[in-house]
Amino acid sequence: MSALPLPWQEAAWAALNTSIDGGRLPHAVLISGDEGIGKSRLARALAQRLICSAEMVKYACGACKTCNLLSAGSHPDVSYLEPEEKGKAIKIDQVRKLCESLGKTAQQGGWKVAIISPAEAMNISAANALLKNLEEPQGKTLLILVSNRPSRLSATIRSRCQKLNMPTPEADVALQWLADVTSDRSAAERVLPLAGGRPLLALEYLQSDNLDQRQQFEALVAEVGSGAVSPLTAAQQCQKLDGELSIDWFSRYIHRLATTELADKPNRALFSFSDKLLLARNWILSGNNPNPQMLWEELFMDWAMVFKVRR
Template identity: 40%
Template sequence: MVAEYLPWHQPLWEALSGRAEQAHAYLLHGPAGSGKRALAERFAAWLLCCQPQVEQACGNCSSCRLYQAETHPDLFYLQPEEPGKAILIGHVRDLVGSIQQTAQQGGRKVIILEPAEVMTTESANALLKSLEEPGPGTVFLLLSDQPSFLLPTIKSRCVLQACPLPPADMATQWLAEKLPETCSEERDTLLQLASGSPLLALEYARDGLLRQRAEVVEGVKQLLKRQSSASELATRWAKLPAVLLLEWFADWCQAALRYQLTQNEEDLGLADMQPVLKYLSGLASADALLQLHDWILERRVKLLRRAPLRQDLLLESMLGQWLALAQRKR
């Protein structure tokens, strides 16, 4: 494995690698898809390297070879057993036990912990002491999309490094290099859906998200025309990523609301939903749109916090409210 170089990380790289003395713990935080993991991997390889260069690990020393073979004994990962699950106290205790031993390569020990916000309170508390007094040469790299969910005691023990998304032109250029076979219009749509994150846009392209989006937009139209019911659609969308669906619907509420105020078509967002949103904004009251918007965002936070919500029931309820928007009079 070779840590990927992402061009928008250059200033972050300089901030991290240019420190006179390395901290014991860093929190790399920023929106999903800003490339925190790639940055952490590159930094970890550099911290472990026996002859680090200014821009990167040397790639040739014994440590670099172990890193590339993914067998470095002094590089540890702490993450949930499955995506979406919590990091449990047992995992933290195992890790703390391992890092108390001397570094096998005689250099540093690096721990990549991702996503930091899924540590339970117990796990976080079990980690605190190690964060505060790690052994010599131990460096923790905590990664988080949702740093507001972290305990303040964890955050205060880390050097915070914000990892923002790249500027639009850099994102466009990077994505064009990764997806040369797609047209620029498609790439722009992907980037817009990914809120400007090129990594997320690339993932969306690989997951066939544009096709899923078309399916959802078609479903919304069928719902409003009474050709499909809320429960039918909720069942049909059971395999789609729920958080993303909620984000789309929240965005649509907001776009309809904005259009009510401005009558500016640019406020309607991507072309695929413009006719629907225009139609809805003529029927629904601002209050109703705002209410549904807030309801959706509340559920989104619950999902992000891994509350046990049933996706089909949640979607059915949202779609029922969405349909009701078209029935209300201003």
């Protein structure tokens, strides 16, 4: 199967192709932009375009031996570097291992590609280890850094990469793509706004089976924010929810607020509340078995305060 760029990535894709054809592809590319707009897809499409052994003009063929190996996730010359656990850091050992493998000659005789995602998950020592590799690039190697928050990367790393800042697609382009992929235009229309206009995030929502529950949860969160429902009542309604999952929903809801409605009004209270959510999440994950009523009451009381300060 061929990983193709998404419709709204055509301009970036054309620029990458021009670099490849002109032999001017840099050793490191930083693809940045909001979560859920298909940055990883672009990274994979680029890796496959470089690795593909067919004589293709613009895209990987999707059918040759190397393309098949890549689709199966077992191509020896393409590495993926991610946190070992979701939400955790990428550690120095992982980067060292990666650099070691990048230092070896490509087994298939062509490019060696590494995709690091999310790049901002590298802790300081991991980032420093990577930096060494960026300073002494080997022949045909390409590092693709994928980042939702490039400002969290060190300035030195950023300066060593060619930057590809991906915008969130226009609403009609995103909707058309989502409707095509799901063959369900009305569902696409319903979910795309919920995902803040981010088509791949919307697709993820549609493919998960708890969309209704999630919508109810978000409605409840909004009602606590507006003062229509008390934190106590809201907490009672959340007792039976999966704690980790619903805190993730909450975080994404806040992220959406912060990048849409409240984008022009920096709100410190909102950010410190996000930190509280992280703490609550860690608490749940630590197996401490917090009392759900108390946990939600506390969270919703703090949440209501965020808006009391604003009003």
